[in-house]
Amino acid sequence: MCVADRVALGTGTMRIQGQSIGAIAPRIGIVRSYPAKREIVHQNAPASRVYEVISGTVCTCKFLKNGRRQIAGFYFSGDVFGLESVDRYPVAAEAITKAQIRVFKKQTLTALASSNREVTHRLLALTARELARQQNLLLSLSRSAEDRIVYFIAELIQRAPPKEGRIALPMTRQDIADYLGLTIETVSRTLHDLERRGAIEIRGYHSIALRNQFVEGRVEGLPDLFERIRGRQPKAKAA
Amino acid sequence: MCVADRVALGTGTMRIQGQSIGAIAPRIGIVRSYPAKREIVHQNAPASRVYEVISGTVCTCKFLKNGRRQIAGFYFSGDVFGLESVDRYPVAAEAITKAQIRVFKKQTLTALASSNREVTHRLLALTARELARQQNLLLSLSRSAEDRIVYFIAELIQRAPPKEGRIALPMTRQDIADYLGLTIETVSRTLHDLERRGAIEIRGYHSIALRNQFVEGRVEGLPDLFERIRGRQPKAKAA
DNA sequence: CGTACGTTTGACCAAACTCAACAATAGTGG
DNA sequence: CCACTATTGTTGAGTTTGGTCAAACGTACG
Numbered sequence: 001m002c003v004a005d006r007v008a009l010g011t012g013t014m015r016i017q018g019q020s021i022g023a024i025a026p027r028i029g030i031v032r033s034y035p036a037k038r039e040i041v042h043q044n045a046p047a048s049r050v051y052e053v054i055s056g057t058v059c060t061c062k063f064l065k066n067g068r069r070q071i072a073g074f075y076f077s078g079d080v081f082g083l084e085s086v087d088r089y090p091v092a093a094e095a096i097t098k099a100q101i102r103v104f105k106k107q108t109l110t111a112l113a114s115s116n117r118e119v120t121h122r123l124l125a126l127t128a129r130e131l132a133r134q135q136n137l138l139l140s141l142s143r144s145a146e147d148r149i150v151y152f153i154a155e156l157i158q159r160a161p162p163k164e165g166r167i168a169l170p171m172t173r174q175d176i177a178d179y180l181g182l183t184i185e186t187v188s189r190t191l192h193d194l195e196r197r198g199a200i201e202i203r204g205y206h207s208i209a210l211r212n213q214f215v216e217g218r219v220e221g222l223p224d225l226f227e228r229i230r231g232r233q234p235k236a237k238a239a
Numbered sequence: 240m241c242v243a244d245r246v247a248l249g250t251g252t253m254r255i256q257g258q259s260i261g262a263i264a265p266r267i268g269i270v271r272s273y274p275a276k277r278e279i280v281h282q283n284a285p286a287s288r289v290y291e292v293i294s295g296t297v298c299t300c301k302f303l304k305n306g307r308r309q310i311a312g313f314y315f316s317g318d319v320f321g322l323e324s325v326d327r328y329p330v331a332a333e334a335i336t337k338a339q340i341r342v343f344k345k346q347t348l349t350a351l352a353s354s355n356r357e358v359t360h361r362l363l364a365l366t367a368r369e370l371a372r373q374q375n376l377l378l379s380l381s382r383s384a385e386d387r388i389v390y391f392i393a394e395l396i397q398r399a400p401p402k403e404g405r406i407a408l409p410m411t412r413q414d415i416a417d418y419l420g421l422t423i424e425t426v427s428r429t430l431h432d433l434e435r436r437g438a439i440e441i442r443g444y445h446s447i448a449l450r451n452q453f454v455e456g457r458v459e460g461l462p463d464l465f466e467r468i469r470g471r472q473p474k475a476k477a478a
Numbered sequence: 479c480g481t482a483c484g485t486t487t488g489a490c491c492a493a494a495c496t497c498a499a500c501a502a503t504a505g506t507g508g
Numbered sequence: 509c510c511a512c513t514a515t516t517g518t519t520g521a522g523t524t525t526g527g528t529c530a531a532a533c534g535t536a537c538g
Contacts, residue, residue, distance in 0.1 A: 062378055064378070064382070068381070068382075070377070070378045070381050072374055072377060072378070083367070084366075084367045084370035084371055084374070085367065085371070086364055086367045086368065086371070090371055090374060090375070091374065110359070110360060110363065113359055113363070114353075114355075114356035114359045114360070117349070117352075117353035120349070120352055120353060120359055120362075120363075121349070123363060124323075124325070124362070124363065124366060125325050127323065127363070127366045127367060127370055128323045128324065128325045128366070129325075130370060131323045131366070131369060131370050131373060132323075132329055134370070134373050134374060134377055135301075135311055135329060135330070135373065137377060138309065138311065138373065138376060138377055138380065139301060139303065139309050141377070141380045141381065141420060142307070142309055142380070142420030144493075144494090145493075145494065172515095172516065172517085173516075173517060173518095174516085174517095178381075180381075181380060181381030181382075182494080182495090183494075183495060183496080184516090184517075184518095185494085185495075185496085185517095185518080185519085186493090186494060186495075187517095188517060188518055188519085189494095189518080189519080192518080192519090204502090204503065204504085205502085205503060205504080205516065205517065206503095206504095383525080383526090384525075384526065411484065411485090412484075412485065412486095413484080413485095421526080421527090422526075422527055422528080423484085423485075423486095424485090424486080424487085424526085424527075424528080425525090425526055425527075426485095427485060427486055427487080428486085428487080428526090431486080431487090443534095443535065443536080444484070444485070444534090444535060444536080445535095445536090
């Protein structure tokens with residue numbers, strides 16, 4: 001919900017941050033609906049399809065044998081997932097909220113790609129974007145809990161519409177924790193810590209507001225951003 | 240050194256785990272040599288070329304503003320990097336050991352791709368593989384120090400030739416630390432801990448040996464593998 | 479063979495995890 | 509529409525892991 005753009009359905013389409021598959025391949029693929037918490041893709045299933053989120057929020061995740069869950073990414077309206085899988089899906093995908101998903105046969109896409117240089121470029125770019133996103137996440141994971149949370153919020157701002165300074169958190173604390181490699185307790189504590197220090201305001205479980213003077217406009221490379229709030233850095237030595 | 244396969248030079252080529260660019264585009268691109276520690280690609284430079292490691296070891300990395308370094312990946316003989324970058328390289332690349340690198344103009348490759356469906360497929364697969372690798376790293380980083388080290392060793396085994404149970408570690412402890420988001424002290428401690436518990440044997444700074452009954456054959460999805468050694472799991476609750 | 483550098487080791491400390499009790503939310507049914 | 513309740517989140521106390529600082533050590537290279 002919330003981010004229910006429903007772009008890219010029959011129209012020419014156009015994505016907030018571009019790259020919808022619909023834009024390059026309009027009217028192929030079928031749209032499916034999933035209720036919240038329903039599994040969309042099974043881990044290790046043969047990777048024969050590519051998915052584009054039309055509305056709702058989805059995540060890809062993996063269950064580790066120690067019982068932990070790691071979320072590899074959140075996907076909002078307009079995002080594409082499943083493209084990176086070659087043989088089998090290394091991660092499962094499940095709906096966080098109820099969601100509409102457009103499903104493409106991978107075969108169709110690659111066929112299209114080999115006949116159309118523009119499509120090839122788009123697919124590569126899509127993959128590159130995904131890789132960049134993951135690389136950012138990677139960078140954030142070697143940092144303190146607060147840095148991770150700040151990174152998470154910054155990423156949300158960048159990828160989902162911050163309507164009126166209001167940021168939607170469709171996912172649970174557990175989801176956030178599994179994404180950032182933290183525990184729910186630490187996520188909760190850190191969020192409230194940020195609130196206490198005047199960076200954000202927590203509005204119920206599924207929404208936060210940014211307290212003015214921070215962010216609001218600038219949101220670029222994901223780093224700096226909350227820079228001014230950060231109290232103590234976790235040490236760090238010179239290069 | 241060590242992994243100096245020198246496949247893919249003029250021959251038809253063929254990679255241990257496939258996908259050398261030479262295999263799809265033989266005899267285009269030029270070979271360059273770099274001494275250890277030399278920068279190969281500058282971070283944020285325009286992404287106009289693609290690189291294939293002929294011999295030696297290379298890493299891609301990013302410097303954070305707090306002075307820390309994050310290594311995004313290690314690349315051994317036959318591996319390709321730089322393909323995923325669209326506009327600019329988000330990470331720098333530098334030689335860990337002296338290395339020979341084959342450099343391709345990206346333009347040449349994409350041109351080739353648009354005329355040859357097989358090449359298209361290979362390029363997409365190569366990028367996808369990179370993404371999958373990154374995803375694995377991501378998954379491993381939300382784990383304990385020991386798990387990360389085990390993952391690291393498992394990845395090495397999978398990607399570089401475990402000659403006679405001997406695994407080459409061309410990179411320094413600092414490199415490993417920067418890859419796994421740990422400190423050199425923790426890397427050192429953990430390695431020696433694994434040795435004390437009979438999983439590995441440390442042979443000088445740049446080589447370790449696997450103690451029998453572990454690994455040796457099975458090396459697949461990266462998970463399990465050292466499963467039997469793990470003493471205490473870091474708790475973890477049921478799914 | 480010597481030395482510089484990378485590595486190991488120890489003592490100490492702080493950040494994050496665990497366990498457990500409690501509170502708030504949001505969705506449900508009356 | 510409101511009250512109810514299961515679910516989700518919060519908070520506190522104690523523990524553990526990994527980071528920090530500093531000093532000793534060994535390797536690998538010239």
